[in-house]
Amino acid sequence: MKAFVIGKDGKKFIREVEKPEIKHPKDVLVKVKSAGICGTDLHIYKGEHPMAVGQDRIPGHEFSGEVVAVGAEVKNLKPGDRVVHEPIAYCGECYACTHGQPNVCRNLKVTGCNIDGGWQEFYCAPERQWHKIPDWVTWTEAACVEPYTIGGQVCSQADVQAGDVVLIHGDGPIGLICGDTAKHLGATVIISGHRAGRLQLAKEIGMDYAVNSRETDLKTLVNELTDGEGVNVILDCVGLGRIMDDNLDMLSPAGRFVPVAVAPFTINNPTNILAKQLKIVGSRLQNKQFAPVIARYALYKDSIDRLVTDTFAFEDSDEAFQYNLARHPETGKVVILFDGKE
Ligand SMILES: [Zn+2]
Ligand SMILES: [Zn+2]
Incomplete structure (x- = not known):
């Protein structure tokens, strides 16, 4: 399968990588459908993000897709379900984790930052990191769920x-x-x-x-x-x-x-x-914001449709990054569609 890689030498390319597979009974394998470009991705692209510097990195933490396979212990997801990815994995044992704030876990792994992200055709992660979305949400709109969880977290902290x-x-x-x-x-x-x-x-x-x-x-x-x-x-x-x-x-x-x-x-x-x-007050990533954001997503739909100003096909990922970096005054959110269309 193909992945978009930001090399540690600064080169960007689409290359063949091994397709992930279910390794753990709680794993869910997803065919990626869309990914939004975020400021964090632009930092990684420029080689400036402290969590990603010095390594080849597949970016992307704002992505959605369709479930294609599930492990034996997966309870609530099945092939065909449409999902968005929650880009944080935490240890469950440190002070923050045991005090209700796993988003600032000492051992936090952030998808697309210090581990590879969603800019690849398939992505495997535990069931806990996938959230089902309604059928009426388009793939383009689905890419905005994660940034809306950031909005939810910031407003909750404030x-x-x-x-x-x-x-x-x-x-x-x-x-x-x-x-x-x-x-x-x-x-x-x-x-x-x-x-x-x-x-x-x-x-x-x-x-x-x-x-x-x-x-x-x-x-x-x-x-x-x-x-x-x-x-x-x-x-x-x-x-x-x-x-x-x-x-x-x-x-x-x-x-x-x-x-x-x-x-x-x-x-x-x-x-x-x-x-x-x-x-x-500080606000980092998000904590339990996916469910409320998805439940309220119909309220945000019109804004999202206006906020996403440009979509690109996966093959044109590099062009999409360059376009976003050019900071055209009219550009809002830029989203990659893996099938080239909805
Ligand atoms: Zn983001
Ligand atoms: Zn922890």
């Missing part, structure tokens, strides 16, 4: 509630997906970005405000929109560490800040944290 006002730095797919998730939780969402095409997209998927951060004074805007109260949640999906003090100024008392993208930040005025009892 404790987004109905009636909250949420400010999101970033008009990329993760910013918009976090925004869509927050909207469906009943929040008012302000997206701050600087690419006209993306801000337009943000409006089309129902964000309440989509503002150009290069033309707008965010502090003034937040003050006006919230009658001086401040926003209740800020999600930084860009990595704007340099404005951390502004973020803390813009938060309301009891506000929460989640640094979704990684950037160094310094807090010069910690008084805000004490006086307003703010929380700065």
